[in-house]
Amino acid sequence: MSTENTLETGTVQNGIFYSSQVMLDLAKLKKVYPTPKGDYVVLEDLDLQIMKEEFVTIIGHSGCGKTTMLSMIAGLNPISGGNIAVLGNPVKGPGPDRGVIFQSPSLMPWMTALENVLLGVNQVFKHATKTQRKDIAKYYLHKVGLEGAFDKKAIELSQGMQQRVGIARAFAIKPKVLLLDEPFGMLDSLTRGELQDILIEIWNKEKITAVMITHDVDEAIFLADRVVMMTSGPRAKIGDILNIDFERPRTRKSVLEHDDYYSYRKHLIDFLEH
Amino acid sequence: MKQDITLKREGQFLAFLKPLVGKFTPNFQRMDIMGSLKKTVITIFSVLVFLGLWHLGSKALYNKEANFKIEKALNEQGAVAAEAERACIASGDSSCQPNTLPSPLQVWASLQSLIADHKVITADKAAFVEKMSERNAQLIAQGKDAIVYTGRASFVDIVLTSIKTVFAGFLLALLIAVPIGIVIGLSPSLRSAFNWFIQIFKPVSPVVWYLLVFMIVKTLYIGDSSDNAFVISFISVGLCAMWATLVNTAMGVSTVDKDYINVAKVLKLGTFQKIFKVILPSSLPLIFTGLRITLSVAWMVLIAIELLAQSQGLGLFVWEEFQNGANDSNSKIIVAMFVIGIIGFLLDRLMLAIQNMVSFNKNESV
Numbered sequence: 001m002s003t004e005n006t007l008e009t010g011t012v013q014n015g016i017f018y019s020s021q022v023m024l025d026l027a028k029l030k031k032v033y034p035t036p037k038g039d040y041v042v043l044e045d046l047d048l049q050i051m052k053e054e055f056v057t058i059i060g061h062s063g064c065g066k067t068t069m070l071s072m073i074a075g076l077n078p079i080s081g082g083n084i085a086v087l088g089n090p091v092k093g094p095g096p097d098r099g100v101i102f103q104s105p106s107l108m109p110w111m112t113a114l115e116n117v118l119l120g121v122n123q124v125f126k127h128a129t130k131t132q133r134k135d136i137a138k139y140y141l142h143k144v145g146l147e148g149a150f151d152k153k154a155i156e157l158s159q160g161m162q163q164r165v166g167i168a169r170a171f172a173i174k175p176k177v178l179l180l181d182e183p184f185g186m187l188d189s190l191t192r193g194e195l196q197d198i199l200i201e202i203w204n205k206e207k208i209t210a211v212m213i214t215h216d217v218d219e220a221i222f223l224a225d226r227v228v229m230m231t232s233g234p235r236a237k238i239g240d241i242l243n244i245d246f247e248r249p250r251t252r253k254s255v256l257e258h259d260d261y262y263s264y265r266k267h268l269i270d271f272l273e274h
Numbered sequence: 275m276k277q278d279i280t281l282k283r284e285g286q287f288l289a290f291l292k293p294l295v296g297k298f299t300p301n302f303q304r305m306d307i308m309g310s311l312k313k314t315v316i317t318i319f320s321v322l323v324f325l326g327l328w329h330l331g332s333k334a335l336y337n338k339e340a341n342f343k344i345e346k347a348l349n350e351q352g353a354v355a356a357e358a359e360r361a362c363i364a365s366g367d368s369s370c371q372p373n374t375l376p377s378p379l380q381v382w383a384s385l386q387s388l389i390a391d392h393k394v395i396t397a398d399k400a401a402f403v404e405k406m407s408e409r410n411a412q413l414i415a416q417g418k419d420a421i422v423y424t425g426r427a428s429f430v431d432i433v434l435t436s437i438k439t440v441f442a443g444f445l446l447a448l449l450i451a452v453p454i455g456i457v458i459g460l461s462p463s464l465r466s467a468f469n470w471f472i473q474i475f476k477p478v479s480p481v482v483w484y485l486l487v488f489m490i491v492k493t494l495y496i497g498d499s500s501d502n503a504f505v506i507s508f509i510s511v512g513l514c515a516m517w518a519t520l521v522n523t524a525m526g527v528s529t530v531d532k533d534y535i536n537v538a539k540v541l542k543l544g545t546f547q548k549i550f551k552v553i554l555p556s557s558l559p560l561i562f563t564g565l566r567i568t569l570s571v572a573w574m575v576l577i578a579i580e581l582l583a584q585s586q587g588l589g590l591f592v593w594e595e596f597q598n599g600a601n602d603s604n605s606k607i608i609v610a611m612f613v614i615g616i617i618g619f620l621l622d623r624l625m626l627a628i629q630n631m632v633s634f635n636k637n638e639s640v
Binding site for chain 2: 074075076093094095096098099100102104106108109110111119120123124153155173
């Protein structure tokens with residue numbers, strides 16, 4: 001679990017340097033919910049290592065414990081057994097080093113878009129001046145295409161725009177790990193595509209290690225370096241891992257036209273249908 | 275207030291449609307005017323129907339009592355007495371009028387007489403102050419208390435006393451219930467500690483609250499000859515009315531959306547920031563719902579409490595008019611009833627306007 005032995009090693013694939021420093025380490029992770037009829041084991045013996053600057057998507061059937069796993073990484077849900085470490089430091093509760101983009105945008109409806117992003121920025125960049133903090137928040141809102149809506153109340157924004165603010169809020173606090181819990185699940189497919197493009201564009205720039213839960217096979221392939229498939233619960237664990245060797249930056253068109261796209265897709269669908 | 279908001283909304287609606295419908299816009303506006311005209315006509319019509327039914331009802335009651343009186347005279351004293359009674363009632367002589375539900379016209383007349391009375395009393399008061407100004411200046415110079423006007427209060431003074439009492443009571447309820455509600459909303463153990471207390475005292479009747487406050491205030495003011503009716507009545511009103519705010523505040527604070535709490539946790543907001551930036555703003559709508567209920571309860575219990583406390587407000591006015599039994603007493607009571615209703619409605623609108631100003635989810639209606 002120490003970081004020293006993995007530091008500064010890496011591989012070169014498709015002309016891109018891939019760091020192999022372990023950012024997030026899940027070891028023998030277990031989650032048990034006690035019920036009146038005895039313990040319900042959601043996750044058991046779940047091992048997963050996620051490298052620095054890696055984008056991992058997690059796919060699996062509803063109720064298999066994906067969200068449980070993610071909220072355990074976020075520190076919002078206590079661990080029943082095993083370990084979660086970020087850069088070798090065990091996770092003890094939530095913190096801004098792990099930014100979360102929730103399934104519902106979870107903005108404070110009484111605040112403006114800017115105030116929502118500032119809420120996090122003020123917390124993380126305590127020593128910056130007021131103007132600097134504002135500039136950071138505005139920069140990220142600009143990045144998600146909301147430069148005209150700084151002073152709009154969150155409640156006045158559409159779902160898609162709210163989730164854009166959610167993305168800006170998560171990136172603006174410069175987390176070590178970004179956790180995305182089906183962030184586009186409740187959006188229509190057009191908006192979803194737009195937001196995927198926005199997300200991947202910012203991510204290409206910031207390269208924040210990302211773990212994203214999704215139900216959408218195409219989304220999983222388009223965004224990820226690796227797709228992790230989880231078995232159905234109870235006692236869910238990692239079933240299979242698929243490396244996606246597309247070059248970055250990717251465009252939707254280049255991905256769809258890639259020779260391997262349909263074999264990746266088939267692989268995932270075959271896993272999910274068994 | 276409500277009218278304002280709907281108009282604004284319709285304005286936005288039109289602005290959005292303008293590019294789509296182009297030349298048809300005038301038609302839309304006309305329809306809009308027609309719509310609000312129709313609403314006004316319906317309201318006026320329903321008011322007229324109400325007044326008509328009231329008039330017919332009071333007339334029927336009047337006739338029933340008048341016939342009974344004539345019949346009684348006929349049975350007990352003979353035809354001549356009955357005829358005299360009939361003539362007396364028909365002439366409108368106040369000594370033999372039936373004392374029943376007054377008609378709308380009688381109530382209107384009473385309202386005017388109350389206003390005229392107010393003018394008389396105001397003039398009287400001004401004259402008194404004028405007359406006594408020199409003497410009072412002398413008294414104050416000698417270090418004595420000035421002589422104040424002690425004539426009877428006019429109807430307007432009575433209404434103002436009631437409004438003052440309600441606001442004092444409401445403020446007391448707010449100052450007690452909101453802080454306690456926040457504290458017990460934040461802490462589950464304090465919530466269970468307070469729960470029995472709230473459950474037991476919430477349903478207690480205004481009359482009992484009055485008696486309790488009376489016991490305590492009477493002793494606190496012992497040896498003091500000043501009038502404590504106002505103090506007793508506003509404290510009782512506050513205690514009766516605060517429960518809705520207390521329960522709503524505690525509920526609002528304890529049931530903040532889990533998503534918001536998770537955001538606060540992920541961002542590691544401090545306790546102070548968590549309370550003032552997340553928990554309180556998100557529970558404001560429920561707190562205000564509680565405050566609106568509190569204000570309307572305060573206005574409702576006020577009448578009973580003023581009556582018991584002998585505080586110079588509408589409650590005492592209504593009771594004294596009823597005891598008085600003068601010819602226009604009944605219509606004065608109905609005037610008071612309308613004044614109470616209209617002020618209660620205005621107070622509620624006022625609270626709604628404040629609520630819409632400060633809280634994030636707008637609810638214009640109800």
